[in-house]
Amino acid sequence: MNADEPVSPPGQPGRRRVLVWDAPTRLFHWLMVVLVAAAYTTLKLNLIDWHVRAGEALLALLLFRLLWGCFGSDTARFRNFVASPAAAVRHLSHLFRREPDDQVGHNAAGGWMVLLLLVLLLLETLSGLYVYNEVADEGPLSEWVPAWIASAISTLHGVVWDVLLAAVALHVLVIALYAVVKRHNLLRPMLTGYKALPSNIAAPRQRPAVLALLPLAIGAAVVVLLAAYL
Numbered sequence: 001m002n003a004d005e006p007v008s009p010p011g012q013p014g015r016r017r018v019l020v021w022d023a024p025t026r027l028f029h030w031l032m033v034v035l036v037a038a039a040y041t042t043l044k045l046n047l048i049d050w051h052v053r054a055g056e057a058l059l060a061l062l063l064f065r066l067l068w069g070c071f072g073s074d075t076a077r078f079r080n081f082v083a084s085p086a087a088a089v090r091h092l093s094h095l096f097r098r099e100p101d102d103q104v105g106h107n108a109a110g111g112w113m114v115l116l117l118l119v120l121l122l123l124e125t126l127s128g129l130y131v132y133n134e135v136a137d138e139g140p141l142s143e144w145v146p147a148w149i150a151s152a153i154s155t156l157h158g159v160v161w162d163v164l165l166a167a168v169a170l171h172v173l174v175i176a177l178y179a180v181v182k183r184h185n186l187l188r189p190m191l192t193g194y195k196a197l198p199s200n201i202a203a204p205r206q207r208p209a210v211l212a213l214l215p216l217a218i219g220a221a222v223v224v225l226l227a228a229y230l
Contacts, residue, residue: 015196018203020104020189022073024212028065029190032058032121036168052132056223059125062118063219068212074204075105082115083108095177101184102197104204113171120164127157129226 035058042051069078083091087108106114130153178184189195197203 014199016199017194018104018197018201019193019206020075020195020197020204021193022076022206023193023209024064024068024072025076026190026193028061028068031061035061036121036164040165048132052128055125055128055132056227058121059129059226060216060219060223062121062125063222064212064216065118067215067218071207071215072212073206078115080204081106081111083111085112088112096181098182100198101182101195102201104195104197104201113167113174116167117164117171120160120167124157124160124164127153127160130154131157 035054039051039054039058042048042054068076071077074080088111091108130150175186178186
């Protein structure tokens with residue numbers, strides 16, 4: 001256990017170092033950070049070819065995450081961290097309360113933030129496949145979709161991008177707030193995978209990291225097909 005990890009008061013359960021985030025989930029998280037930054041930079045520099053590549057890589061990773069959220073490790077599975085809206089509200093009501101960090105994975109409010117970010121990124125990348133497709137004028141979408149819908153897709157791509165940036169900013173702000181107000185370090189477990197938890201809390205089940213290669217390959221194959229035929 002690291003020297004700066006919390007020590008349990010007398011009479012409280014001891015803490016042990018537990019692997020809470022598997023390698024595929026952590027790699028997904030930080031690759032998304034890099035790729036969103038790359039998409040932003042390439043757009044500002046008008047490097048559209050590289051912007052498209054960043055968007056396609058994002059979409060492949062998002063499809064992987066959706067599959068890993070169904071078949072991956074415990075803390076990666078949607079069913080284990082998507083709580084009811086009421087639970088999220090209750091959690092936020094304790095936002096300024098100092099208390100031990102005994103959460104194994106995403107907390108009730110954090111789970112909804114994850115879903116929001118995933119939905120926004122999916123909308124952005126899928127609409128981007130249409131907007132930035134060089135052959136869109138001859139592709140099936142242009143043949144089947146009325147002009148007003150095509151225009152709406154382009155508008156959606158711009159609007160969702162702005163909403164996504166706002167959601168990312170909120171996400172970073174809340175992480176900083178947890179660090180300052182609650183003394184919860186949410187970044188370190190996402191870097192190392194490990195967290196100090198009470199000994200009476202069961203460690204989450206982990207899936208072998210090599211199994212993540214299959215959903216990643218499926219995500220990449222779907223993106224290649226979409227890019228070729230949209």
